[in-house]
Amino acid sequence: MTKAIVNMEHVHFRYGHRKALDDIQFQIKEGDFIGLVGPNGGGKTTLIKLILGIEKPTSGSIEIFGQPIEKFKQKNVIGYVSQKANSFNKGFPATVYEVVAMGLTAKLGIMKRLTRQDKVKIKETVAKVGMLDYLYDNIGDLSGGQQQRIFIARALVSDPQLLILDEPTVGVDAENVEKFFDLLHELNQQGISLLLVTHDIGTMTHHAQQVVCLNKTLHFHGNPNTFSSLSKEQLSEYYGHPLNLVTHQH
Secondary structure, eight states, rough: OOOOEEEEEEEEETTTTTEEEEEEEEEETTTEEOOOOOOOOSHHHHHHHHHHHHOOSSSEEETTTTGGGGGGOOOEEEEEEEEGGGGTTTTTOBBBHHHGGGGGHHHHHHSSOOOOHHHHHHHHHHHHHHHHGTSSSSSGSHHHHHHHHHHHHHTTOOOOOOEEEEETTTTTHHHHHHHHHHHHHHHHHHEEEEEEEOOOOHHHHHSSSSSEEEEEEEEEEOHHHHHHTOHHHHHHHTTSSSSOOOOOOO
16 A cells, blocks of 8 residues: 555644635655645645645644654655745856755755765766766856756755655746656656646646645645646636636647
């Protein structure tokens, strides 16, 4: 039986008096590739913060890899590529090697020196995302699509079992978006579970194994084809406003 690596039971969350999440029951299982969609302000970022332990639920329970989240200490098993990675400071004086090495901090601690094995691991991880030829290039000299691969490498270098990506394709051109999803499929086939947050419904229904639609509560969690077949009126109801859908050709 496939294990749940994230399990939320009746989770509520409020920012003061404002309701952000309402009675969320949600699981991520080993091997999942889940696309999380929904409107701005619908709670997607809050859901991520709860999984990462940055925020605590107002009520309800969260288990990570079978442990109550308040007792879960193995932070390195969850990799995270934030939305802010897309607006990375191009003048930041760091090489690809140095940026990826930052991903070992959670596993090693800030003060520990890299071992020979760590250095080999960094190179292997950069190679895994197809960027070994750029190992000593400055991160700011890379294209948006190349930078995204490096940020994924930084998240992968600590051997996570779950990779969370928040709007990772913003600012990436169409050709590199397809290459980016090819990489995600490879990682998923290697056993890494994926949770990807996006506004692009068309792309997500084409690539993810499951789609979750969140607008304070879970309106949908299921097959991408079923989600794609929902009427424009039904989707507009989920989102709380009219939608103009864009058709993607693949």
